[in-house]
Amino acid sequence: MTHPTIRDVAQRAGVGIGTVSRVLNNSPRVTASTRRAVLDAIAILGYKPNTLARQLPRKMRIRNIGVITQLFVSYRSFAERLRGVQLALNEIDHSYELVLFNVRSMPHYDERLRSIIQTGQVEGLIIIDLDLTGEQHELLLAHNLPFVGVNHFQNREWPCIGTDNLHGGRMATEYLLSLGHRKIAYVGDEFVDVFYAFNTSYERYTGFSQVMEAHGLRVPDHHICLAPHDYDAARASALELFRQPDLPTAIFAMSDMQALACIAAAEECGLRVPDDLSIIGYDDLEISYHTRLTTMRQHLLESGRLAIDYLLKRLSGENCPVPLLPPIELIARQTTRPYPPVKG
Amino acid sequence: MTHPTIRDVAQRAGVGIGTVSRVLNNSPRVTASTRRAVLDAIAILGYKPNTLARQLPRKMRIRNIGVITQLFVSYRSFAERLRGVQLALNEIDHSYELVLFNVRSMPHYDERLRSIIQTGQVEGLIIIDLDLTGEQHELLLAHNLPFVGVNHFQNREWPCIGTDNLHGGRMATEYLLSLGHRKIAYVGDEFVDVFYAFNTSYERYTGFSQVMEAHGLRVPDHHICLAPHDYDAARASALELFRQPDLPTAIFAMSDMQALACIAAAEECGLRVPDDLSIIGYDDLEISYHTRLTTMRQHLLESGRLAIDYLLKRLSGENCPVPLLPPIELIARQTTRPYPPVKG
DNA sequence: GTAGATTGTGGAAACGTTTCCACTACAACG
DNA sequence: CGTTGTAGTGGAAACGTTTCCACAATCTAC
Known part of the structure; x- marks a missing residue:
């Protein structure tokens, strides 16, 4: 038996x-x-x-809200979004529990999603930094499972609280240019569409390269440093950059962790930040405040809040529009400075 | 109806x-x-x-493992432990989901715990940084619900992966003394047993004061700075310390976040760390690596892993001893230096 | 010794679904 | 015109518990 x-x-x-x-x-x-x-x-x-x-x-009803994400190992932004979700849920409605689903690969994601839908073990679903295929989207709709995405990208095809990476990339680049930098390197994830990277890196890079081009600036190939999303990989990638002639005077890193890796690499090479090299990141993690990193704030915590807000409304039958995140902000701290340096 | x-x-x-x-x-x-x-x-x-x-x-069985914690707002170490739990669970066994229960107050905790036990909605429970009363312990045993604690304290009365705060406090203090410091201040949580603070602060302080006393050193009252567990409160508390005469040459902070707050306060007062002031924290969060904070590593990630490991064994009927965390380590980075400074 | 309360126990009914078998209606085919 | 197949539908049985009522056994008080 x-x-x-x-x-x-x-x-x-x-x-x-x-x-x-x-x-x-x-x-x-x-x-x-x-x-x-x-x-x-x-x-x-x-x-x-x-x-x-x-x-x-x-006669009890389980009231679970599912959160499906990748393991929050590599991307620190996951944890920040999840914190936002938790905070808001605790403020608004205490009758729901949070169930965490971690996926390891694309097939695993699909399998999990189907099983969640099929078994109906949650009443609503928050999809963090994962995309939906047309078929997956159909399935959610067909089974009437309320859901919302909180993502590193924007999407008009399904409810999704996302940001405009292209715009963020442009803003960061324009800021560095406004400081007088002309030789700017890009450090980010490889452009391949691996499971968790989507084209976030490519989008931010595109914003960067559009602005550079608009200013008539050519970015040499070795100023574009692409590596897997990982602190050590980014550090190695930056070390490689510094080993070559024609050093950049500024770096735009696609995430704060990668920006911190660049700073570490720079110091290993005897380059001072920001005196010899300006560095701007992207995310505005809590850590960035403490490391005085200049970065693009994309309201991660807020994104989690908005997601719960929307989902709870959907769950109570309300039919509201997907909320919009506040616009991306430049947070200027101490890892960037004008070029050439002005003597104070 | x-x-x-x-x-x-x-x-x-x-x-x-x-x-x-x-x-x-x-x-x-x-x-x-x-x-x-x-x-x-x-x-x-x-x-x-x-x-x-x-x-x-x-014929499906829900296989949930519950994780009960406070909102992981104030204590960053929660998030780190949870990450360990997640990582290990994904490596070892994919058939369980994680359900998060956040509690807001002591009565809420008790109510939640009882409802979890009563409804049997989870097969095992991980209790992060929360204590159990004798009655609560009995209840868990009576209902045969496997559980394990992962805590900022040690307890022999129920299965609990904890650390020895007294010993950690001693080690940190001895390290500062070995560097030549004699005027050492303590910055930590108030000693009251508020919901989430237990007596962690008091235990670490006790280790500190025992060692100071053993060295025949008297710690003046105004070198003992106690405030609620919060970055800004710690910063204010440190500012107050620096405003008075008889400055310490070193600070032992009960957590990394509070240590970072001390550094921020020091810089506001024109004190350089570590030149004018050495600071040691406690936790070894990820952030501490990037801020070069000297700290006590208490293996937070590992604690989460061990908890899952133990719980899964219990769930499969094995009757194993509660695992022990590796001993606390001193991680010397760049916020501490010898006193008086040796010219290099 | 008897009425009444109390304690311990058994098992039917209920919980709200899914699944499966049975049935109808009708189309396709010889 | 029968036979066979099939699409659409209804509802009993099953899922594994809890709850409640019924009943027997035992105690309690007069």
Whole structure:
């Protein structure tokens, strides 16, 4: 037998199912000897009560909101968004629990998504930094499962709180140009559409290169440093950049972690930031405040809040528009300065 | 009627329950007109399928592991532990989902804990940075719910992966003394046993004061700066310290965030770290690596891993001892230096 | 000794779905 | 015109518990 039920336990212990239930629920109305017998039977059979079946007669409804993301290992921004989700949920509505689904690969994502939809184990779904295929989108709609994305990209085809990477890339570049920099390098993820990278890197890069071109500036190939999204990979990539002649005077990094990696690499090479090299990141993680990193603030915490806000409205039957994130902001701190340096 | 069921919908739409079920599950074997009628009835009644009841006949078992913590707003170490939990769970066993329970206050914690136990919605529970009363402990045991704590404290009365704050406090202090510092201030949480603070601060302080005393050093009252656990509160508290005469040459902060707050305050007062003032933190958050903070590493990520490891073993019926965390380590970075400064 | 309360126990009914079998109606085919 | 197949539908049974009522056994008080 795969899973013994309460009836198997009752039979084995020579008691009724009611008695087993009472033992399970710690009711005082059971003799010590009976309880002993039941517990023995439970142990022998390896019985585990079925969570689902327990709830049903109690007329309880599980109210779960699912959050599906990648493992929040590489992208620190995940954690920040999740924090926003948690904060807002605790402020607005205490009747929901958060269930976390972590996916490891694209096929795993699809499989998970289907199983979530199929089993209906959550009443709403927040999709963090993952895209939806047309088919997946259809499936969600068909099964009437409210959902919202919180993403590193923008999408008009399904409800999604996203940012404009192109615009962010432009803003960062324009800021560096306004400081007088002309030799600006780009450090980011490879442009391949790996599972978790989408084309965020490509979009930000495009904004960068559009602005550079508009100013008649050519970016040499070795000033475009692409590596997997990872602190050490970015550091290695920046070290390689500094090893070559024709050093940039500024770097636009596609994320704060990569910007910090560039700073570490620069210091290893004896370059001072910002004196010899300006560096701007992207995200505005909490860490960036403490490291005085100049960066593009994309309101990560806020994105989580807005997502919950929208989802709860949808869950209560309201039909509201997808909220918009505040525009991306430049947060100028101490890793950028004018070029050529002005003596103070 | 509180919640309409599938039978209500069937009646209203003038069809059988089987047909309603087919509509809900998107079966192709329903005529367009029938489907329409059912969907209308669903809309009118505001029917929502019961998640629980759907699973039961499908012979599915929900396999959830609960994680109960405070909102991970104030203590950054929560997030780090949770990351460890997630990482390990994804490596070891993919059949469990993580359910997050956030509590806001002590009564809320108790209420939540009881409801989790009562409803049996999780098969195992990880208790992060929260203590258990004797009664709560009994309840968990009585209901046979496997659990493990991951905590900022040590406890022998229930399974708990914790650290020795006293020892950590001693180590940090001894390190500062070994550098030649004699005037050392302590910055930490107030000693009151508020909901989330336990006596972590008091324990670390005790380690500190024991070592100081053993060296025949008296710590003046105004060198003991206690404030709520919060970046800004710690900064204010440090500013107050620097405003008075008899400056310390070193600070032992009870957490990395508070240490960073001290650094910020020091710089506001024109004190250079580490030239004028050495600062050591406690936690070794990721942020501390990037800010070059000297700190006590208490293996937060690892603590999450060990917790999952232990819990999974318990869930599979194994009866293993509670694992031990590696000992606390001193991570010397660049916010501490010898006193008096040696000219290089 | 008897009426009444209390304690321990068994098992039917209920919880709200899905699944499956049975049935109808009708089309296609010989 | 029968036979066979099939699409659409209805509803009983099953899923694994809890809850409640019924009943027996035992105690309690007069």
